[in-house]
Amino acid sequence: MPILLNNPELEVVVWPEDTSCDRDWLLENAPGATGIIVLLSDKLSDYLCILEHIDVPELAKRGVKLGYTPDVLTDAVADLSIMLALMAGRNAKETTQIVQSGQWPNHVWSPFGFCGPQLSATPTSPTRTAGFIGFGRIAKATLARLVPFGFTRCLYTANPSTPPNAAADAQVAAKYGIKEVHRVNMAELARESDVIFVLAPGGQNTYHIVNENFLKQMKKTAVLVNTSRGTLVDSDALAKALREGWLHGAGVDVVEGEPDVDANHPLVKAPRCVVLPHIASATTETRIEMATLAVNNLVNGIFGKPMPAELNTSR
Amino acid sequence: MPILLNNPELEVVVWPEDTSCDRDWLLENAPGATGIIVLLSDKLSDYLCILEHIDVPELAKRGVKLGYTPDVLTDAVADLSIMLALMAGRNAKETTQIVQSGQWPNHVWSPFGFCGPQLSATPTSPTRTAGFIGFGRIAKATLARLVPFGFTRCLYTANPSTPPNAAADAQVAAKYGIKEVHRVNMAELARESDVIFVLAPGGQNTYHIVNENFLKQMKKTAVLVNTSRGTLVDSDALAKALREGWLHGAGVDVVEGEPDVDANHPLVKAPRCVVLPHIASATTETRIEMATLAVNNLVNGIFGKPMPAELNTSR
Known part of the structure; x- marks a missing residue:
């Protein structure tokens, strides 16, 4: 002002x-x-x-x-993308609800209760692969934040109209100190990634690019994060995938049809799906x-x- | 087995x-x-x-x-510490509850709605300071993860019986590529830190080390994370501090008296306080x-x- x-x-x-x-x-x-x-x-x-x-x-x-x-919003969105990747893996939706609803005192502890996949590499699982649908500034800022978590590989998909550029990929790998940066197709991205970030533009070319076929190919231990536009993800397919365990969890800041997303929306009801009301730049x-x-x-x-x-x- | x-x-x-x-x-x-x-x-x-x-x-x-x-649990706890720092700053408690309770369609958007302090540095606020109460393996693993968020300073407090070691501090700074690592007293830690991680052992020596006096000295934009033991934090003081805005938010995986923490517990009811049911190693x-x-x-x-x-x- x-x-x-x-x-x-x-x-x-x-x-x-x-x-x-x-x-x-x-x-x-x-x-x-x-x-x-x-x-x-x-x-x-x-x-x-x-x-x-x-x-x-x-x-x-x-x-x-x-x-x-x-x-100007690159870093704010990258921060939220990391937060959602962690929340999706660590069952933040269920664990916070147990506490908020007063059920912690009655909860029966078990050795693998609430366990999800660890974002960080560990001695017995020493590598991690990040997947990006779209590989612009926000994706690279997110990748930078993943490096100390032990990520060594980065796969991404890009607009088919732009040619692959192996030299640019090698530069990105060198800049962030990781072993591999490769452009791949959607099937390989789904199969190989431990966490997948949806960070492509909206519009007709990317409408429901994350659909049943894609989700079925993901690792059962992987998580999906959408901080771009709701239209890229088929909400019904993702809710079904989470109910049936095709992937571990999801975190979405955007939903197709928002803000008309009520308590009966399939993603709001889906297990291990964190839904935020479009706050990535907030x-x-x-x-x-x-x-x-x-x-x-x-x-x-x-x-x-x-x-x-x-x-x-x-x- | x-x-x-x-x-x-x-x-x-x-x-x-x-x-x-x-x-x-x-x-x-x-x-x-x-x-x-x-x-x-x-x-x-x-x-x-x-x-x-x-x-x-x-x-x-x-x-x-x-x-x-x-x-073996160092990385899992460091991951959760980062998750809670992000959730406390980005108002995850309120924003997830708005969606889960079906209030997203009715929510009135405003330019600074849901806004909290950004964990990452930005062009107009280019430095960030991390504070650690206790500076062992988990604290250092957490610090490593903060570096790509733009953190340039690390302050910590340690057991008074161990002597300061400036050479060791300089080694840590060099290892993680940050400008400063300094051991300070509790007052300086509270005044200077943008995010404070409680990662010291429990027991009599650290009982309620985070109390009203400490919380009153924190930055209004700072967040507090406790992933060590509930006894280090005075829950009533923290709830009061959040209600009155002495700090922005908090994320706690541990609470004094857990698991007897019901829906009326002051931290469960406190604004901008994320409470998890002790899942840091899960x-x-x-x-x-x-x-x-x-x-x-x-x-x-x-x-x-x-x-x-x-x-x-x-x-």
């Missing part, structure tokens, strides 16, 4: 609450604005065509520039950096300068 | 269920045994004086050797390694050889 309010050339109109903007208020105040910042929760798709699915050709036709906030530091970048995009856009992060709407 | 059953010199008597041993069965079968393996859940303190608090002088007087299972790999070490201790002890891990009962 200080960046905007301290600029004498700007007239700033602000929705005064820390909640979603009232739609009538917006429709009254938006016309004539030179620039506008909208948030995830502003339901404007029929009006400004801006939300998770952006009508880019319409913006290009009208000559509207579009700024966004990439990169840290104080990251949200401040997202806000700062959004404002700098806005101000530069208004005054005809290059935005720090502008989407090329002409492609 | 194969190690025992395949040894022709041993007669093996085994409680047949994967649950706590029936006490009458044990009292009937234990007399005359040359060696015995007992588990956490076998309530024998009045009979064999073996449980979490071991009557070591009594064992020494009777000439009973005591094997235990150190080290991974399949680690429990197998603990079992194998326990059996090797037993067999060597029976045949008069040195145990792989024997407690010196004469000190």
